[in-house]
Structure formats: C-alpha cells, structure tokens
Amino acid sequence: MLAAADPSTRPARAPILEGMSLPPGFIDELRNRTSLTQVVGRKVVWDTRKSNQGKGDMWAPCPFHQEKTASFHVDDRKGYYYCFGCHAKGDAISFVRETENVGFMEAVEILAREAGMEMPARDPRAQEKADRRTQLAEVMEQAQRYYRMQLQTAAASEARAYLDRRGLDADALKRWEIGFAPPGWQGLWTHLRGNGVAEDLILAAGLARTSDKGREPYDVFRNRILFPIRDARGRLIAFGGRAMDPDDNAKYLNSPETELFDKGRNLYNHAPARAAAGKDQPLIVAEGYMDVIALVQAGFTGAVAPLGTAITEDQLRLLWRIHPEPIVALDGDKAGIGAARRLVDLALPLLEAGQSLRFALMPPGQDPDDVIRAGGAGAMDKLLSQARPMVQLLWERETEGRNFDSPERKAALDRDLRAAIGRIKDPTIRRHYGDEINRLRWALFRPPRAAGRKGPWRGRVAPEAPRPTTRASPLVAAPPRYEEALREAVILATLITHPALLGEFEGALERMECSDPTHARLQAALLRHLHLADAHALRAALSEELGTDALEKLFAPSHVRIAPPIRDRADTEKARNCLAEELDKLATARGAAREIEEAMHDLQGLADEGLTWRLGQAAEARNRSGRADRTEQPDYDLGPNGARISRDERDAFARLLEQIEYDRAGRRGPRGEG
Numbered sequence: 001m002l003a004a005a006d007p008s009t010r011p012a013r014a015p016i017l018e019g020m021s022l023p024p025g026f027i028d029e030l031r032n033r034t035s036l037t038q039v040v041g042r043k044v045v046w047d048t049r050k051s052n053q054g055k056g057d058m059w060a061p062c063p064f065h066q067e068k069t070a071s072f073h074v075d076d077r078k079g080y081y082y083c084f085g086c087h088a089k090g091d092a093i094s095f096v097r098e099t100e101n102v103g104f105m106e107a108v109e110i111l112a113r114e115a116g117m118e119m120p121a122r123d124p125r126a127q128e129k130a131d132r133r134t135q136l137a138e139v140m141e142q143a144q145r146y147y148r149m150q151l152q153t154a155a156a157s158e159a160r161a162y163l164d165r166r167g168l169d170a171d172a173l174k175r176w177e178i179g180f181a182p183p184g185w186q187g188l189w190t191h192l193r194g195n196g197v198a199e200d201l202i203l204a205a206g207l208a209r210t211s212d213k214g215r216e217p218y219d220v221f222r223n224r225i226l227f228p229i230r231d232a233r234g235r236l237i238a239f240g241g242r243a244m245d246p247d248d249n250a251k252y253l254n255s256p257e258t259e260l261f262d263k264g265r266n267l268y269n270h271a272p273a274r275a276a277a278g279k280d281q282p283l284i285v286a287e288g289y290m291d292v293i294a295l296v297q298a299g300f301t302g303a304v305a306p307l308g309t310a311i312t313e314d315q316l317r318l319l320w321r322i323h324p325e326p327i328v329a330l331d332g333d334k335a336g337i338g339a340a341r342r343l344v345d346l347a348l349p350l351l352e353a354g355q356s357l358r359f360a361l362m363p364p365g366q367d368p369d370d371v372i373r374a375g376g377a378g379a380m381d382k383l384l385s386q387a388r389p390m391v392q393l394l395w396e397r398e399t400e401g402r403n404f405d406s407p408e409r410k411a412a413l414d415r416d417l418r419a420a421i422g423r424i425k426d427p428t429i430r431r432h433y434g435d436e437i438n439r440l441r442w443a444l445f446r447p448p449r450a451a452g453r454k455g456p457w458r459g460r461v462a463p464e465a466p467r468p469t470t471r472a473s474p475l476v477a478a479p480p481r482y483e484e485a486l487r488e489a490v491i492l493a494t495l496i497t498h499p500a501l502l503g504e505f506e507g508a509l510e511r512m513e514c515s516d517p518t519h520a521r522l523q524a525a526l527l528r529h530l531h532l533a534d535a536h537a538l539r540a541a542l543s544e545e546l547g548t549d550a551l552e553k554l555f556a557p558s559h560v561r562i563a564p565p566i567r568d569r570a571d572t573e574k575a576r577n578c579l580a581e582e583l584d585k586l587a588t589a590r591g592a593a594r595e596i597e598e599a600m601h602d603l604q605g606l607a608d609e610g611l612t613w614r615l616g617q618a619a620e621a622r623n624r625s626g627r628a629d630r631t632e633q634p635d636y637d638l639g640p641n642g643a644r645i646s647r648d649e650r651d652a653f654a655r656l657l658e659q660i661e662y663d664r665a666g667r668r669g670p671r672g673e674g
Contacts, residue, residue, distance in 0.1 A: 026120060027093075029265065030108065032232070032318055033115040034092045037076040043099050044072065053354070055278070063099060064088045077278055077322060132204075136260050139197055139205045140236040146191050147179025147226050147239075156180040159225050159244055166290060167297070167373065176293055177228045181221035181241060188219045206238065206255040224253065227289040229261070229307060232270045232318075237261045240268070240289055240307065252288065254308040264312040267304040267319075268292055274322045276302035282384060283323035284360075285311070286368050287330055287339075294369035295329075298377040300384075311343055316350065324355050327387045332362035341397045344390050348423045351390075358387035391436045394420055399444065410445065417441075487586045488512070488519045489554055491579060494565040495526060496551075498575040499538045502530045508583045513590070518550055535569070 044060035047070035056076030224241030238255035281302035330336035565575035
C-alpha cells in the first residue's frame with residue numbers, strides 16, 4: 001500500500017493552468033487512449049469479488065489511506081476514480097500526480113509515453129487557442145439554434161415529411177436536435193453576421209466557405225436535414241447533413257475538419273451510448289445517423305456511428321473504451337460486408353484478451369433502420385443475438401467463392417490464413433484463432449461420406465458397440481493420467497514383491513516422476529530401504545513407516561494384482577524384464593507428451609504439414625516404446641519352420657531331454673560293460 005498523504009488534506013493544484021501550454025484537444029486525446037484501470041492497477045490489488053472487469057467497474061483498498069476493505073472505486077469507462085473513505089477523486093492524470101509526486105506536465109508526459117503519443121512542443125499561445133475553441137463552440141450552438149428554427153418554416157415542409165416517414169415525431173426531433181439548412185446560399189452566414197459573429201469564426205467553425213469568385217462566403221450546408229454531432233463531453237463540434245435533392249452529388253455531407261472537429265476521432269451519439277453501456281446495454285456500431293436514431297428509439301440506447309468514413313483505429317479504441325466487445329451492425333449489401341471485412345483487418349493487430357468485435361450483418365438490401373421498421377425491436381434483437389465473431393468473417397473472406405481442388409490452392413489458403421493470423425500480436429489470441437481456423441479447415445477438406453447408409457458411419461463398417469464392462473473400465477472412465485499412475489503402481493508393486501531387484505533399478509526408481517502422492521511416498525520409502533532383500537521384511541517396514549493403507553491402495557487395482565511379475569513371485573527374471581519395459585514405457589510416454597505440448601506451444605497459429613510430421617513422430621516414439629522391450633526380450637523363439645515356440649516350454653522340453661539322456665546313460669553303465 002502506498003504511504004501517500006491524504007489528498008483531501010493537501011491544497012488543490014491547478015491542472016488547467018499548468019496544462020495551458022498544451023495544444024487544444026491533446027488532453028482529451030490522452031484520456032481517450034489511457035485505461036485508468038491499467039494506470040491504477042500498478043498501485044493497488046483489485047478486489048476480484050467486488051470488481052467487474054468486463055464493465056470496467058473495479059474496486060480495491062485505497063492507495064491514499066490505510067484500510068482493509070475495498071472502498072476505492074474506478075470507473076474505467078468514464079475515466080474517474082473515487083474513494084468512499086478519504087474522498088480522493090480524479091482521473092488518470094491526477095492519479096499519477098498524487099502517486100508519483102510529480103507535477104501536471106510530468107504526469108502528462110508519463111501517460112503520453114505509455115499511450116504512444118508524442119509530447120507536443122510547448123505552445124505559449126495555448127490559452128489563446130483554448131479561448132478560441134470556446135468561441136467556436138458558441139458559434140456552433142448559435143448555428144444549431146438557427147437550423148432548429150428553420151425546420152419549422154415552409155421551406156422545410158419536404159424535410160418534415162421525410163422525417164415523419166422515417167418515424168421521427170416532435171419529441172424525437174427535439175431529443176436529437178435535428179435541424180434544417182434552407183436552400184439559399186447565405187442564410188446562415190447572414191444570420192450569424194447579423195448577430196455580430198466575426199467572419200473568421202464562422203469560417204473556422206466550418207459553417208461557411210470562401211468564394212473563389214470574390215463574392216461573400218457561402219453556407220456549407222444547403223437544403224439538407226442536419227444532425228448535430230457532439231463529442232464525449234457533450235460539446236457541439238460538427239454537423240452531418242442529409243441532402244433533400246436526389247440529384248445532389250453527396251447524399252450525406254459532414255462538416256469539414258476544424259479546430260473542434262476531427263472526424264476520425266469522434267463518434268455520433270458517443271456520450272449517451274457510453275452511459276447506456278455502463279448500464280449493461282450492448283454497444284452497437286451502425287453505419288449512419290438514421291440507423292443510430294432508429295436503434296435508440298427501439299430501445300437499443302448504446303448505439304453509435306462513425307462520421308461518414310470507415311472506422312478508424314482511433315475510433316476502434318474509443319469503442320473498446322466504452323465496451324469490450326462492440327457489435328458491428330452493418331448493411332447486408334456488398335458494401336456493408338466489404339466494410340466489415342476491412343474492419344477485421346484493422347482490428348486484428350489490436351486484439352487483446354476480452355477485447356474483440358462481433359458482427360451482426362443485416363439481411364440483403366436492409367440496414368438496421370429497415371429491419372426495425374419491418375420487424376420491430378424483436379427482429380433486431382434476434383440479429384444481434386446471432387452476431388458472429390471475427391474469426392468467422394476472416395474465414396469467409398478467405399474461402400468465399402474459391403475452389404480448393406488442388407494441393408496448390410489449399411497451400412495458398414494456408415498461406416493467406418497464416419499471414420492474417422500472424423498479424424495478431426497477443427500470442428494467446430493468436431493460438432486460439434489458429435485452433436478455430438484448423439477446425440474450419442478440417443471441416444472444409446475432410447472427404448465426403450459415402451451415400452447409401454444413414455447415420456455417422458454410412459458407407460463404412462460401424463465399429464462394434466462397446467460393452468458395459470468396457471465402458472466401466474478404469475482405463476476408460478478414469479482421469480487422463482490414470483494410465484501413468486497405473487504403470488507407476490505396477491513398478492512399485494513389482495519392486496516390493498521382488499526386493500532383490502531394488503539395487504539394480506535404484507537409479508531408474510530415483511528418476512521416476514510420480515504423479516500420485518501415495519506413489520511418491522512409497523518411492524521415497526523404497527529408496528530408504530534398499531538394504532532389505534526379503535519381501536516380508538520390506539512390507540513390514542513400509543507398513544510401519546507409511547501405514548497399511550498405502551500398501552492396500554497400491555495393490556488394490558486389479559491390473560496391479562494380476563500383473564505377471566507380481567503374480568509370479570518366484571520368477572525374478574520375468575520381474576526384471578517387466579520392470580525394464582514398464583519404466584521405458586513410462587519415460588517414453590511422458591517424453592512424447594512433452595514433445596506434443598511444446599509443439600503446440602510453438603505453433604500458436606495455423607497447423608501445417610511440418611507440425612503434423614512433428615506430432616506424428618512423437619506419437620510413433622510412444623508406440624515404439626510399447627513394443628521395444630517385447631521385441632528385445634521376447635517370450636518366444638522361432639523354430640526352423642518359422643513357428644513360434646514358447647521360451648518356457650522350450651526350456652522345459654530341453655530339461656526333459658537332458659533327464660531322458662541321463663536316465664539312458666545310467667542304465668547302460670560304463671562304456672564297454674554293456
């Protein structure tokens with residue numbers, strides 16, 4: 001816990017005055033790019049029971065005063081923190097100032113460096129520029145009031161009829177502040193100049209343009225329905241205009257970029273959508289103003305739209321600041337699908353755990369407004385619930401309309417997919433994308449099933465159904481590492497049954513990694529009792545040290561009790577061969593498992609033939625381990641005719657022949673006396 005002084009007892013600093021040397025908009029951009037959760041997370045330990053990371057709602061013990069309960073609250077979406085104990089509050093800049101004991105500019109420099117923003121040169125005219133931005137915002141508000149009045153005039157009758165057909169009543173027009181720019185060339189210009197607004201302010205606000213013919217400046221918006229665009233702080237920064245003339249070259253026209261307006265770093269309906277997302281509403285990204293209005297009117301209040309362009313990287317970061325997984329609802333035509341796929345390319349390098357996009361494509365020829373008017377909120381809710389993840393759009397883009405009937409075409413697909421996935425910087429996400437692409441690839445290239453029979457085995461011979469005893473077998477029903485534990489048990493039980501082999505296998509026993517805790521204790525005890533060569537004495541020593549339960553548990557499985565080296569207590573040679581075989585199998589199986597795990601870790605993306613070969617080699621090594629000892633130490637010999645002869649039967653037969661020969665020799669007596 002930081003030993004910082006209580007901020008409530010310190011005199012308040014003046015961040016505005018200290019920041020006046022920064023250009024207008026820099027601090028806003030810095031706040032947009034900075035995650036307060038990440039900044040604060042370096043100084044506190046989050047209370048995971050109380051926090052909700054998906055909503056950016058985080059709680060921790062306060063770093064400014066000593067406490068045991070989590071009373072320090074961070075709202076990552078709004079970018080503010082507040083302590084209910086000492087009442088400390090502020091944003092990322094103030095948090096860095098207080099915890100690092102630095103000034104305003106030093107805190108800004110720290111955050112800018114982390115956000116990848118270059119600190120601008122000190123500007124002594126920053127205060128003057130800030131004052132000018134305030135003046136421009138006031139000019140925009142005056143223009144808004146003028147446009148709102150014009151919507152009630154006779155010149156706007158066609159515009160009102162259009163808005164009525166789109167389902168916007170008087171309350172909706174008021175809520176969205178919709179206005180109208182009359183057809184004349186200088187209506188707004190004359191109005192603002194008549195109210196004493198300076199010419200340079202009208203031009204700087206992007207409301208008028210200078211004439212190339214030496215005449216007075218003319219209005220940017222003419223004969224258009226106007227939608228005000230406000231930034232995250234609610235300031236009016238621009239307008240979007242919908243043309244009423246069907247022959248107009250631009251159906252939609254936005255304000256030009258100004259000191260107030262950067263269309264690539266703002267969103268339509270930003271502030272209300274952020275508030276809605278904070279109340280668990282989904283964040284929906286639509287294409288245009290009317291789509292956003294229709295969505296909000298239908299109850300989907302967390303709707304935003306880019307401003308006349310494709311979504312930019314800055315806008316994408318803004319979206320993720322509002323919600324970790326926005327739903328992109330684009331038109332169902334070719335242009336909408338193309339825009340969605342371009343957005344996938346933009347988003348891939350920026351993906352982080354829990355931060356992605358989903359896509360809800362509208363029916364062909366419809367936009368969200370059309371869907372809602374035709375089927376109501378229920379139809380839109382159904383489409384949103386079926387939103388697809390990014391990986392599906394990536395797969396469809398690379399496979400749609402292509403034929404993969406040759407190895408070369410399949411290889412080209414692998415190349416393109418690998419290049420796309422390789423752009424993902426996060427290794428965990430890249431691996432999961434590779435897993436999903438591999439699944440889709442297998443489904444695409446698997447051979448078709450033969451016709452003629454129903455069910456999953458049509459055209460092939462179905463395997464015999466497993467018997468109930470098979471399904472109940474421990475090897476089937478037990479946990480994944482049961483086979484390893486069983487081999488460990490056989491090895492330990494064999495050594496306990498044949499203690500004379502302890503010295504011979506001491507090194508292998510010491511190197512064996514036991515997955516079962518009971519086996520590990522028995523292993524350690526056996527290494528301590530290597531001097532005991534009698535099986536009864538060894539069992540007694542182990543029972544005294546570990547208790548009888550350990551031995552009972554070891555010998556309980558039927559697979560252990562019936563194992564040949566344990567069943568045949570007198571056959572030390574068979575026990576020696578079985579021990580060597582089981583130890584080799586166990587070591588090789590674990591080595592193969594590690595090889596497979598390392599191969600999968602190294603992959604972190606799309607599987608190819610090299611990986612298939614590597615995994616195949618690991619599997620073959622495991623299979624060879626199961627055959628090795630039986631090959632080197634067979635229980636049979638081959639006769640002259642190629643038939644197998646049991647070694648035990650051969651030895652017994654040899655002893656019988658020796659006995660017969662001995663008996664015959666005894667009956668003949670000494671040579672020459674018969």
